[in-house]
Amino acid sequence: MNTNKNWKINLLNFTNESFINLTKIFKEKKFISKQLNTYIYKKDITNFEKIDNIKKKFIENLKKISEIRKLKIIKEYIDLDNTIKLVIKTEKNIIETVAIPNSKNHFTICISSQNGCALNCAFCSTGKNGFYGNLKPYEMISQIIMAKEKIKNIFEKKKITNVVLMGMGEPLLNLDNVLAFISILSNENALDINKKKITISTSGITNKIKKISENNIPLALSLHSTDNTIRSKIMPINKKYPLKSILNECKKYLSNSNTLTIEYILIKDLNDSDKDINNLIDLTKKLKCKICLIPFNTIPNSPFKSPNLEKIIAFQNKLKNNKIIVNIRKRRGENINAACGQLSGKINNKYDKN
Numbered sequence: 001m002n003t004n005k006n007w008k009i010n011l012l013n014f015t016n017e018s019f020i021n022l023t024k025i026f027k028e029k030k031f032i033s034k035q036l037n038t039y040i041y042k043k044d045i046t047n048f049e050k051i052d053n054i055k056k057k058f059i060e061n062l063k064k065i066s067e068i069r070k071l072k073i074i075k076e077y078i079d080l081d082n083t084i085k086l087v088i089k090t091e092k093n094i095i096e097t098v099a100i101p102n103s104k105n106h107f108t109i110c111i112s113s114q115n116g117c118a119l120n121c122a123f124c125s126t127g128k129n130g131f132y133g134n135l136k137p138y139e140m141i142s143q144i145i146m147a148k149e150k151i152k153n154i155f156e157k158k159k160i161t162n163v164v165l166m167g168m169g170e171p172l173l174n175l176d177n178v179l180a181f182i183s184i185l186s187n188e189n190a191l192d193i194n195k196k197k198i199t200i201s202t203s204g205i206t207n208k209i210k211k212i213s214e215n216n217i218p219l220a221l222s223l224h225s226t227d228n229t230i231r232s233k234i235m236p237i238n239k240k241y242p243l244k245s246i247l248n249e250c251k252k253y254l255s256n257s258n259t260l261t262i263e264y265i266l267i268k269d270l271n272d273s274d275k276d277i278n279n280l281i282d283l284t285k286k287l288k289c290k291i292c293l294i295p296f297n298t299i300p301n302s303p304f305k306s307p308n309l310e311k312i313i314a315f316q317n318k319l320k321n322n323k324i325i326v327n328i329r330k331r332r333g334e335n336i337n338a339a340c341g342q343l344s345g346k347i348n349n350k351y352d353k354n
């Protein structure tokens with residue numbers, strides 16, 4: 001229990017259910033929960049004084065115990081391809097959020113789910129910079145609100161259509177907070193993002209996939225190798241949850257009418273051989289999923305390189321020839337270290353605008 005007299009509940013942590021419970025506690029009508037959601041998420045109000053058509057007495061009481069407080073941006077970068085990277089101060093550390101233009105008027109937001117990451121994957125900057133704790137729902141919601149504001153200020157009419165939990169951290173190791181965040185994100189009275197357009201990416205935390213399946217949330221599995229020895233080398237978590245256990249869980253996940261994507265970072269001379277392609281074809285046919293190939297993005301002090309374009313396209317074509325749906329992820333925000341695997345939670349003066 002927090003004993004600080006000035007401590008207040010942050011309403012940005014509240015799911016629809018929490019708002020309904022709040023109105024019950026105050027003996028108010030249930031529809032007020034909907035109004036509060038609308039004020040906070042549709043009208044972007046953070047100041048209780050601006051809430052004008054809910055009973056004044058209730059708002060005054062609410063103000064005594066609660067606040068609407070988002071995080072703060074400490075740095076922002078915009079790449080030539082209009083990808084935006086926000087560097088954000090959290091309660092415990094610094095995180096990064098990326099807004100990626102995915103068509104003329106739409107953006108995908110890549111959010112962080114933890115302060116850093118404890119899993120230390122060899123191809124990822126986040127893993128090299130330590131773990132500082134989980135993010136609360138309001139810290140994830142803040143990333144969306146701030147990205148939305150930034151996009152509106154810079155591009156006016158552009159809209160957020162997709163959200164991917166592929167930034168810093170392993171979402172399945174912060175699952176309760178992630179599910180609360182998704183509940184707020186997909187609530188039609190709050191941020192109203194279609195659940196089918198929200199994707200959770202996991203390194204394969206087997207015992208948590210069932211919960212994602214029950215909630216029918218699209219899943220992306222960071223596979224990166226079909227060989228346990230190589231996978232354990234680049235993803236130490238594979239020693240705890242080896243391929244067989246992950247793939248069994250993915251089969252169960254798919255049997256519940258869910259959508260699975262396999263992400264495969266292509267690393268030169270490590271996982272790009274003909275044998276790797278054939279193993280990936282076998283595995284994909286068993287799972288009935290699509291594949292996203294990600295050419296390795298450069299990170300500091302890494303021995304890895306991406307294969308050349310010719311080899312990447314040949315890899316893709318062999319999969320296509322086997323009737324597998326496969327795309328190559330475009331490099332976005334690479335000049336501002338915002339591409340896949342490059343988020344570090346550090347301010348890099350090399351990219352500063354000032």
Ligand code: SF4
Pocket residue numbers: 117118119120121124125126127128167168169170203
């Ligand atoms: S790839 Fe994901 S799970 Fe691995 S260290 Fe980076 S953030 Fe963590």
